[in-house]
Amino acid sequence: MTTAASGKWTDRYEMVVGLEVHVQLKTATKIFCRCSTDFGASPNANTCPVCLALPGALPVLNEHAVELAIRAALALECTVNTTSVFARKNYFYPDLPKGYQISQFDKPIASGGCVTIGARRDGSDVRIGLTRAHMEEDAGKSVHDRFSGFTGVDLNRAGVPLLEIVSEPEMFDTAQVDAYLKTLKQILEYTRVSDVNMEEGSLRVDANISVRERGETNLGTKTELKNLNSFSNVVRALEVEFARQCALIDAGGRVEQQTLLWDEHAGDVRPARSKEGSHDYRYFPEPDLPPLIISGKRLDHIRRHLPELPAARRERYRREYPVLTDYDLHVLTAGPAIGEYFEQVARQSDDGKTAANWMMGEVLAALKSTGQSVEHFTVRPADLAQLLNLVRDDVVSHTAAKQIFATMVRTGDPPAQIAQRDRLLKISDESALSDWIDEVFAEHPDEARRFVGGEKRLQGVLVGFVMKKSSGSADPKRVNQLLATRVGT
Numbered sequence: 001m002t003t004a005a006s007g008k009w010t011d012r013y014e015m016v017v018g019l020e021v022h023v024q025l026k027t028a029t030k031i032f033c034r035c036s037t038d039f040g041a042s043p044n045a046n047t048c049p050v051c052l053a054l055p056g057a058l059p060v061l062n063e064h065a066v067e068l069a070i071r072a073a074l075a076l077e078c079t080v081n082t083t084s085v086f087a088r089k090n091y092f093y094p095d096l097p098k099g100y101q102i103s104q105f106d107k108p109i110a111s112g113g114c115v116t117i118g119a120r121r122d123g124s125d126v127r128i129g130l131t132r133a134h135m136e137e138d139a140g141k142s143v144h145d146r147f148s149g150f151t152g153v154d155l156n157r158a159g160v161p162l163l164e165i166v167s168e169p170e171m172f173d174t175a176q177v178d179a180y181l182k183t184l185k186q187i188l189e190y191t192r193v194s195d196v197n198m199e200e201g202s203l204r205v206d207a208n209i210s211v212r213e214r215g216e217t218n219l220g221t222k223t224e225l226k227n228l229n230s231f232s233n234v235v236r237a238l239e240v241e242f243a244r245q246c247a248l249i250d251a252g253g254r255v256e257q258q259t260l261l262w263d264e265h266a267g268d269v270r271p272a273r274s275k276e277g278s279h280d281y282r283y284f285p286e287p288d289l290p291p292l293i294i295s296g297k298r299l300d301h302i303r304r305h306l307p308e309l310p311a312a313r314r315e316r317y318r319r320e321y322p323v324l325t326d327y328d329l330h331v332l333t334a335g336p337a338i339g340e341y342f343e344q345v346a347r348q349s350d351d352g353k354t355a356a357n358w359m360m361g362e363v364l365a366a367l368k369s370t371g372q373s374v375e376h377f378t379v380r381p382a383d384l385a386q387l388l389n390l391v392r393d394d395v396v397s398h399t400a401a402k403q404i405f406a407t408m409v410r411t412g413d414p415p416a417q418i419a420q421r422d423r424l425l426k427i428s429d430e431s432a433l434s435d436w437i438d439e440v441f442a443e444h445p446d447e448a449r450r451f452v453g454g455e456k457r458l459q460g461v462l463v464g465f466v467m468k469k470s471s472g473s474a475d476p477k478r479v480n481q482l483l484a485t486r487v488g489t
């Protein structure tokens with residue numbers, strides 16, 4: 001697809017996108033049994049009669065999964081339904097030993113809601129509506145590369161709790177799609193509902209896309225792109241599918257409703273099995289699970305204990321640290337841990353702007369280059385605050401502080417100890433400074449004579465000589481003071 005072609009398509013047509021995001025809820029055990037949800041266990045190690053679907057095994061709902069689903073729903077401004085019903089979604093697949101998936105159908109745990117993805121020029125919010133969020137169990141996984149000529153089945157994921165968050169078809173370009181996914185991921189991370197780790201499959205996206213001429217209000221026929229495993233793949237797949245649908249319509253053809261798979265390596269989409277209507281699943285209420293009743297008291301309790309959400313945190317930082325720019329605010333609230341780290345440094349150094357500058361410069365660069373997460377960063381917030389205080393109190397120079405920080409990243413040692421050991425303390429000891437000044441006067445007699453005679457502008461030059469002689473460790477303020485006392489002597 002050339003850029004010129006995509007330019008033409010976007011002039012005439014717009015895409016209409018709705019997303020289904022499957023989020024793995026962060027529980028220790030599966031949704032209907034006590035098996036572990038640990039990622040990376042050997043195949044079928046985390047299984048039992050319930051998730052293997054052995055005859056007579058009965059599901060028991062994991063209350064912690066319900067708790068997390070409610071927390072997510074409230075953070076997404078959904079209505080949590082006081083009664084929801086688990087249903088059997090019947091279909092055959094090798095990695096689904098029961099022959100059905102326990103999901104929710106016409107009575108999901110949450111309805112409505114929205115995600116605010118940004119603001120328009122006039123200041124009004126861009127909000128993407130949500131249709132619903134429902135709980136379900138994950139299926140197992142077919143393994144194609146382990147036994148030559150055979151397909152293996154790993155059921156460790158079978159029964160892992162998922163929340164499927166379904167948006168309205170209200171995104172009209174890939175920038176909105178990208179913003180929606182990032183905002184949603186951030187909210188789920190802040191509420192600690194999920195690890196939102198895409199590499200481990202704890203966040204997966206299906207995208208519905210249709211195309212219509214600009215100005216048209218009816219929806220065109222949609223296709224569904226299944227199992228997209230990164231945000232960049234979502235965006236790329238949508239662009240390719242948008243161009244395909246536009247070309248088809250432009251040539252007088254019709255889009256066929258179907259399920260498509262994204263081939264990351266070919267950069268193209270290809271048809272999967274033909275799309276089943278929901279009637280094909282023969283949904284019926286799961287007879288082994290009672291309706292899920294959620295009391296108002298329980299809802300209130302969870303609502304009261306919701307953690308601060310990213311948008312609220314940005315507003316609070318804006319109030320508490322008015323010097324921060326919009327860009328600073330976004331970087332510092334990108335994840336819950338980065339914000340907490342920043343706040344500790346800011347509080348303990350009592351200087352929000354300097355703390356922010358160090359966070360966005362040195363700290364993020366060090367995290368990136370060492371591959372550490374901020375939670376396990378070798379430099380603890382208290383130590384970074386102490387370093388900033390050493391600079392503020394003129395004990396070390398800014399240049400020395402950067403050197404000390406690099407050592408802190410490597411060793412985790414406290415800054416004062418490093419400064420002492422590596423001789424990076426600013427020297428303000430009078431006799432040491434006087435000795436250096438004497439040496440400079442001896443080496444530059446002409447400048448010294450003129451300075452003492454009253455040529456004040458030479459003071460800066462002489463300070464420079466002293467700084468050089470001390471390898472940057474002399475305290476320039478003290479050097480200035482001492483030089484001033486020699487004028488007229």
Ligand SMILES: [Zn+2]
Pocket residue numbers: 030033034035046047048049050051052159
């Ligand atoms: Zn199990």
